[in-house]
Every structure is written in structure tokens, then in C-alpha cells.
Amino acid sequence: MNNVRLIVSNLRKAFNRRLVFDGVSFTLEKPASIVITGRNGSGKSTLIKILAGVLSTSGGNFFYEVGESKLDSENIYKIIGLVSPYLILYDEFTAFENLHLFSKIRGIKKSNEEIFDLLDQVGLYERRNDLLRTFSSGMKQRMKYASALIHNPTVLLLDEPTSNLDDEGKKFVNKLIQDFKSNKILVVATNEQSDFQFGDSIINLDAYKINSKR
Amino acid sequence: MKKAYYIFHKDFSSELRMRFALNALIMFVVVSLSTILFAIGSEKATENVYAGMMWVVVFFSAMSGLSRTFVSEEERGTNLILSLIAHPVNIFLGKFLFNLVLIFFINTIIAILYLTLFSGFVIQNWYSFILAFVLGNIGIATSSTIIAAIIAKANVKGTLYPVLAFPILLPVILMLIEITKSAMVGESISEVQSEFFVLLSYDVVMLTASLMVFDIIWKD
Numbered sequence: 001m002n003n004v005r006l007i008v009s010n011l012r013k014a015f016n017r018r019l020v021f022d023g024v025s026f027t028l029e030k031p032a033s034i035v036i037t038g039r040n041g042s043g044k045s046t047l048i049k050i051l052a053g054v055l056s057t058s059g060g061n062f063f064y065e066v067g068e069s070k071l072d073s074e075n076i077y078k079i080i081g082l083v084s085p086y087l088i089l090y091d092e093f094t095a096f097e098n099l100h101l102f103s104k105i106r107g108i109k110k111s112n113e114e115i116f117d118l119l120d121q122v123g124l125y126e127r128r129n130d131l132l133r134t135f136s137s138g139m140k141q142r143m144k145y146a147s148a149l150i151h152n153p154t155v156l157l158l159d160e161p162t163s164n165l166d167d168e169g170k171k172f173v174n175k176l177i178q179d180f181k182s183n184k185i186l187v188v189a190t191n192e193q194s195d196f197q198f199g200d201s202i203i204n205l206d207a208y209k210i211n212s213k214r
Numbered sequence: 215m216k217k218a219y220y221i222f223h224k225d226f227s228s229e230l231r232m233r234f235a236l237n238a239l240i241m242f243v244v245v246s247l248s249t250i251l252f253a254i255g256s257e258k259a260t261e262n263v264y265a266g267m268m269w270v271v272v273f274f275s276a277m278s279g280l281s282r283t284f285v286s287e288e289e290r291g292t293n294l295i296l297s298l299i300a301h302p303v304n305i306f307l308g309k310f311l312f313n314l315v316l317i318f319f320i321n322t323i324i325a326i327l328y329l330t331l332f333s334g335f336v337i338q339n340w341y342s343f344i345l346a347f348v349l350g351n352i353g354i355a356t357s358s359t360i361i362a363a364i365i366a367k368a369n370v371k372g373t374l375y376p377v378l379a380f381p382i383l384l385p386v387i388l389m390l391i392e393i394t395k396s397a398m399v400g401e402s403i404s405e406v407q408s409e410f411f412v413l414l415s416y417d418v419v420m421l422t423a424s425l426m427v428f429d430i431i432w433k434d
Contacts, residue, residue, distance in 0.1 A: 004242075093228075107217050
């Protein structure tokens with residue numbers, strides 16, 4: 001894929017009168033990675049959702065540049081993958097059915113073997129035909145990674161990337177992050193000190209919670 | 215359009231497994247038609263009453279079932295994954311298609327039961343009735359889908375849906391009652407052409423407006 005840039009400029013988010021953050025700015029150009037940290041309620045997950053294009057901003061702007069052209073906000077979903085505690089997959093479908101549906105809805109061609117490979121990578125091949133409602137929270141977290149990677153995204157947004165994972169799962173995430181940050185864009189929201197190593201730079205959202213009247 | 219079809223396919227498969235809307239709709243139809251049947255008994259009502267009651271049942275069945283398409287995503291928290299895999303227009307079209315199939319299915323059952331159970335409900339101009347049935351179902355499905363998207367974000371979903379739906383669906387229901395009455399007495403389509411124009415315009419306007427505003431509703 002062409003060169004991809006994420007440009008965030010003076011981003012502001014407020015829920016009614018409650019200001020979450022104001023004046024967040026940074027630029028990432030592939031390959032790059034950033035860790036977003038801050039206290040509980042500082043807006044880490046909110047910022048991740050905004051960057052994923054599923055939540056509107058209250059001020060400022062952000063955009064993705066692919067090559068020389070700006071990506072339309074409605075098409076952000078094509079280049080990003082998101083793993084977040086808020087992400088809930090379809091419990092009434094099996095692991096395979098979920099990924100098969102996602103590939104069809106995204107309009108990408110994935111053979112059954114490719115989906116099996118992906119399930120194998122996240123350690124769920126043996127459970128491919130089981131309904132998601134029978135999965136543990138750690139297995140559901142692995143499924144979120146599979147759903148985030150199915151379209152081979154250029155930008156990976158991870159909110160609390162290692163939550164609910166066992167040691168084997170954490171190893172998988174570590175390897176994925178190392179691969180990703182070396183040739184794509186990675187944004188990690190976390191409070192875990194051990195996860196700070198994932199970013200080339202760190203942004204602390206506590207510094208952007210000023211009582212601005214702008 | 216293919217992507218919208220796969221969203222419809224997901225909802226259809228989900229509905230077959232979970233029965234979010236179908237059970238509520240079927241129960242509503244059975245209960246309301248039985249109540250009307252007991253109330254009327256062997257008495258003969260006017261065309262106005264028969265046509266009015268039929269579309270009232272359709273209106274309330276739409277109220278009880280069609281909101282589920284967005285509300286179930288919101289309640290289960292799966293709206294986020296849907297936002298991450300599809301363009302908003304495809305999401306709306308997929309949900310609209312699902313509601314359209316559901317309302318056609320349930321309204322066909324209502325119409326068949328009505329024709330079977332009520333001896334006074336006799337359609338003389340079938341062309342007029344079927345055309346109104348098709349246009350009416352499209353209008354109801356479009357409005358119900360966009361209203362469902364709006365109320366899915368609210369805290370008081372159950373109350374808000376009929377409150378919003380009543381003024382928006384009223385023009386369609388009034389036109390449908392008028393055309394059904396005319397079809398029962400055997401009038402030709404040309405005699406109710408203004409009602410047909412209103413129905414057609416309503417469908418076009420609602421579908422266009424829904425596609426234009428859906429992105430804003432869906433994100434906030």
C-alpha cells in the first residue's frame with residue numbers, strides 16, 4: 001500500500017459539558033507507533049474510537065492520508081483494525097462464521113483456508129466451529145485480533161491490548177506488535193507500564209484535560 | 215449493494231437463531247387479530263372499519279418488531295464491530311432490506327388471515343390493493359429503519375419508538391386505508407391516483423432523506 005499518514009490536529013472531545021481532552025495533536029507516518037496513556041477517564045478509549053472513525057469529535061480534526069489523497073471519513077474502516085474491550089462480536093455465530101461474515105461485508109475475498117490460517121494464528125483453529133457465546137474472555141480477545149487483522153489493515157488501534165490474555169496470548173500480541181510497528185502504523189492505549197515499550201513515542205492525555213473555554 | 219446484502223444475510227441468520235423480532239411480531243398479530251375477531255363476531259362492519267383495522271394492526275406490528283434491527287445491535291454492543299466493517303450506507307441498506315423482508319412476510323400473513331377470517335373483507339380491485347401493499351410496505355420499512363436507528367441511541371427506546379413513528383407513519387397509514395377502502399368497493403386505480411402519488415413520493419423522500427442523515431445518526 002502507498003505511504004499512509006495519520007494527522008491529528010488540536011483534537012477536542014467533550015460529552016455535553018464534560019471536557020474529556022482538548023488540543024491533542026500528533027502526526028504518524030508509516031512505519032510508526034505511539035502509546036496513549038493517562039488516568040482512568042482521561043479519554044484513551046474515546047481517542048481510539050475517534051481515530052477508528054466511529055465517534056465524532058467536538059473540535060479540531062484528524063485524517064488519514066493514503067499517498068497524496070485524504071481518506072474520506074466514511075472509508076476509514078478500510079485501512080484500520082481495532083481491538084478494544086468495547087468491541088463485541090456476534091455471540092450467536094461460530095468463530096469461522098464471524099470472520100467469514102466480516103470478510104464478505106468488507107467486500108474482500110478470503111478463502112476458507114485463509115480464514116482457518118488466521119484462526120490458527122490466534123490459537124483458535126480447534127474451536128473454529130464453536131459459537132462465540134461458549135468462548136472464555138481470553139478467547140474472545142483472541143477473536144478480536146482475528147477480526148482486526150482479516151483485511152490486512154495498515155493502521156492497528158489497540159485499546160488495552162493484553163487484557164484477558166494468558167502468557168501464550170501475550171506472546172502472540174507482542175510478536176504482532178513488533179511486526180506491525182516495523183512497517184505499519186500502530187496506536188496503543190494502555191496504562192500498563194510494560195506496554196509502553198510498544199510505542200516510539202508516548203502521549204499522556206492527562207496533560208490535555210485543561211479547563212479550556214475555547 | 216453486495217455488501218448491504220451480506221449485512222442483511224447476517225441479520226437474517228441472526229434472527230433465525232435468536233428470534234429478536236419474529237416471535238414478538240407473530241404474537242402481536244395473533245393476539246390483535248383474535249381480539250378484533252372476538253369484538254366483531256358475526257356483525258358486518260363497513261369498508262372503512264375493515265381497512266382501518268387492518269392497517270392499524272400493521273402499524274402496531276411494525277412498532278413491536280422493526281425497531282429490533284438496530285436496538286439489538288446497540289443492546290448487545292455489536293454496533294461497534296458493525297461500524298468497523300461496513301460503510302454507513304451499506305449498514306442502512308442492509309438493515310432496510312431486512313426490515314422490508316420482515317414487514318412483507320408479516321403483512322402477507324396479516325392480509326391472508328384478514329381475508330380468511332373476516333367475511334366482510336373482500337377485495338374487488340386486486341391490482342390497486344397489491345400496488346398499495348407494496349408501496350406501503352416500502353414506506354413503513356424505510357421509516358421504521360431510520361426511526362430505529364435514532365431510538366437505538368436513546369435511553370427510553372420502548373417509549374420513544376411509537377412517539378416518533380406515529381407522526382412519521384401517519385400519512386402512509388391514512389393513504390393505505392383510503393386505497394384499501396377503494397379496492398374493497400372496486401374502484402379503479404385512477405380514482406385513487408393522488409393517494410398513490412403521495413405513497414410513491416413518501417417512499418422516495420424517506421429513502422433519500424434516510425440515506426443522507428444516517429451517517430450522522432449512526433456515529434452519534
